[in-house]
Amino acid sequence: xxxxxxxxxxxxxxxxxxxxxxxGLLAMWRADRPKDLPRLPRARGSVVFVxxxxxxxxxxxxxxxxxxxxxxxDGLPGGLPMVFGMWRxxxxxxxxxxxxxxxxxxxxxxxxxxxxDGEIVWLSAFGSRGDKSFHLFEHTPDTCYPLGGWEIDLLRxxxxxxxxxxxxxxxxxxSGADGRLVFLYWYVWTTPARDAEHGVxxxxxxxxxxxxxxxxxxxLAEDFVPEIFPQTLAWSRF
Numbered sequence: 001x002x003x004x005x006x007x008x009x010x011x012x013x014x015x016x017x018x019x020x021x022x023x024g025l026l027a028m029w030r031a032d033r034p035k036d037l038p039r040l041p042r043a044r045g046s047v048v049f050v051x052x053x054x055x056x057x058x059x060x061x062x063x064x065x066x067x068x069x070x071x072x073x074d075g076l077p078g079g080l081p082m083v084f085g086m087w088r089x090x091x092x093x094x095x096x097x098x099x100x101x102x103x104x105x106x107x108x109x110x111x112x113x114x115x116x117d118g119e120i121v122w123l124s125a126f127g128s129r130g131d132k133s134f135h136l137f138e139h140t141p142d143t144c145y146p147l148g149g150w151e152i153d154l155l156r157x158x159x160x161x162x163x164x165x166x167x168x169x170x171x172x173x174x175s176g177a178d179g180r181l182v183f184l185y186w187y188v189w190t191t192p193a194r195d196a197e198h199g200v201x202x203x204x205x206x207x208x209x210x211x212x213x214x215x216x217x218x219x220l221a222e223d224f225v226p227e228i229f230p231q232t233l234a235w236s237r238f
Contacts, residue, residue: 046070047233049189052157052168054137056194061157061168064192064235067228072190073127073199076107080125085227087113087121101139103132106199113224121224122206129199136202141183142172150174150181154213158184160221163232169225173213180209182216184225192237203228 048071051062070079082089092110102108107127114120126136142155153173159166169184185204194200205224209216 045230046190049192049194050167050186050229051189052170052186054187054200055134056196056200058194058237060238061159062237063165063167064233065162065167065229066231066233068230069228071188071201073107073129073201076125076127076201077109080109080228082111085223086115087224087227088115089113089123092122098126101144102126102128102135105132105136107201115223119210119219120207121220124204125201126204127199127201130196133196133200136187136200140170140202141185141204141206142170145172145174145183148176150176153180158217158221160225162226162229164234165232165236167225167229167232169221171217173209178208180213181206182209182213182220183207184220 045066045068047064048067049062049064051057051059053059053061069081070076072079089111092112094108094110098105098108098110105126105128107125109123109125111123112120113123127133128136142152145152151174153175155170155172158169158171160169169186172183174181174183183204183206185202188201188203189198191198205220207216207220
């Protein structure tokens with residue numbers, strides 16, 4: 001049987017180990033907690049959180065951004081207006097495949113926006129809560145376009161300089177029998193917790209190439225996207 005001194009030494013070592021483990025878990029919890037949001041600039045709108053990775057992972061590209069629109073699942077589709085800036089939208093016919101791919105999403109927006117000079121943007125936005133929200137990350141433009149006969153020429157993360165931190169978007173180009181197109185897509189959460197029960201929104205843009213892919217990307221990045229997300233914030237989770 002261990003002596004009284006031996007038992008005291010063992011108890012001390014166990015207490016020390018438990019304390020170190022507790023400190024380690026606390027540090028991990030603090031590292032994963034969202035930081036407090038910075039003071040908002042004087043601008044009308046709400047703050048949402050944009051990232052380019054799904055499955056509720058958090059990447060260093062995640063950014064907080066101001067939007068003048070109501071992009072909550074409860075606020076859509078009405079929260080995204082038909083007219084903003086120089087763009088005027090109209091609804092497209094609903095694609096029945098959306099209901100199959102995304103298991104009847106809670107939000108489904110399919111519109112065509114046009115500008116007086118003839119440029120057009122096809123906007124799609126799909127949002128869901130709970131388990132079916134994960135289907136938004138399974139069926140993405142870079143996987144669905146090839147099924148429609150398009151060949152993906154390029155896929156990368158493109159960052160827009162819209163404030164203290166760049167806004168990250170997934171950017172691609174595709175070629176097909178009808179010509180070429182440029183597409184962008186990203187994911188939007190309304191809280192930094194990124195809880196599946198609160199839902200997630202996937203926004204997808206595509207535009208036909210009228211001059212060259214660079215000019216089409218510039219049109220989307222400089223004229224269309226900033227109407228939805230005019231300014232990022234300095235907030236960072238990491």
